[in-house]
Amino acid sequence: MSRLKNQWVLITGASSGFGAAAARAFGAAGANVLLGARRVDRLEEVAVEARQAGAPAAHVHALDVASTASVEKFAAWTRTHTARLDVLINNAGGAKGFDTVAQGKDEDWEFMMQTNVLGVLRMTRALLPLLTGNPGSSILNIGSIAGRTAYEGGSAYCAAKAGELQITRALRLELSGTGVRVATIDPGFAETEFSLVRFKGDEARAKKVYEGMFPLTAEDVAETLVWVASRPAHVCIDELVIKPTDQAAIHKVFRRT
Numbered sequence: 001m002s003r004l005k006n007q008w009v010l011i012t013g014a015s016s017g018f019g020a021a022a023a024r025a026f027g028a029a030g031a032n033v034l035l036g037a038r039r040v041d042r043l044e045e046v047a048v049e050a051r052q053a054g055a056p057a058a059h060v061h062a063l064d065v066a067s068t069a070s071v072e073k074f075a076a077w078t079r080t081h082t083a084r085l086d087v088l089i090n091n092a093g094g095a096k097g098f099d100t101v102a103q104g105k106d107e108d109w110e111f112m113m114q115t116n117v118l119g120v121l122r123m124t125r126a127l128l129p130l131l132t133g134n135p136g137s138s139i140l141n142i143g144s145i146a147g148r149t150a151y152e153g154g155s156a157y158c159a160a161k162a163g164e165l166q167i168t169r170a171l172r173l174e175l176s177g178t179g180v181r182v183a184t185i186d187p188g189f190a191e192t193e194f195s196l197v198r199f200k201g202d203e204a205r206a207k208k209v210y211e212g213m214f215p216l217t218a219e220d221v222a223e224t225l226v227w228v229a230s231r232p233a234h235v236c237i238d239e240l241v242i243k244p245t246d247q248a249a250i251h252k253v254f255r256r257t
């Protein structure tokens with residue numbers, strides 16, 4: 001029987017990509033899911049899919065991780081459903097722009113820091129009380145191979161994901177003895193809305209990122225999250241890197257012509 005059955009799983013950025021796939025995958029494992037993002041209409045659709053997959057309960061609420069007030073409201077709403085969380089997935093985030101530092105835009109930098117870095121801190125601070133009384137619970141932060149290796153045009157995104165990595169490592173130390181597990185899951189290329197957001201709606205440019213290679217799917221990452229969260233309570237997967245077979249390194253992508 002799934003260890004996740006009837007557990008409570010909170011997922012940020014659940015309106016698309018990894019977050020939406022995770023809602024369906026944790027639902028299929030019998031978990032209850034609490035879903036947040038800014039696009040509530042999309043969240044409602046994902047909640048239906050999660051219930052169809054097997055979630056006993058799937059609830060949604062607007063969430064902007066770039067706002068402390070929004071995070072606090074979301075945490076209060078969470079408490080109306082459960083006094084205990086089993087898995088917190090800090091997934092909301094992404095990249096905006098592909099500029100060099102010389103050409104960088106403040107609003108792009110601010111989006112990346114607000115979501116990938118401050119969003120993780122805010123959400124974790126707000127929800128920790130629901131995790132610390134529950135040994136065996138997990139915080140799964142979504143990092144990136146970009147947090148481990150820099151690339152041209154990725155300065156702020158790489159910095160943001162490197163920030164996420166160090167937040168995860170600090171939390172792991174701070175929560176020692178509580179029984180709360182902390183992990184970073186760091187994917188390489190995955191075809192979601194990520195590149196569409198990065199290239200501000202330019203579909204052709206977004207598609208080109210994955211041209212001639214087999215990227216990860218959102219389901220690949222969701223399946224990995226379910227696996228990490230369903231290890232026995234005494235096992236913590238601290239850091240997990242998952243890349244397409246075609247992506248040997250951030251700059252080395254095998255493409256079929």
Ligand code: NDP
Pocket residue numbers: 012013014015016017018019036037038039040042063064065066091092093094095115116142143144145186187188189190191192193194195197
């Ligand atoms: P998507 O663009 O498909 O999903 C991003 C999600 O984040 C959406 O649900 C979006 O919802 C949400 N989000 C963005 N800003 C906010 C905000 N301020 N408040 C709340 N939610 C927000 O991309 P992915 O699924 O690929 O990305 C998920 C995570 O994975 C991100 O952290 C990304 O950096 C990371 N990642 C992605 C990789 C890839 O190649 N795809 C590889 C490695 C890591 P909404 O717009 O409705 O608010």
Ligand code: 8X3
Pocket residue numbers: 143144145146154187188189190194250
């Ligand atoms: C997304 C992966 O390589 O496009 O985090 O930055 S990459």
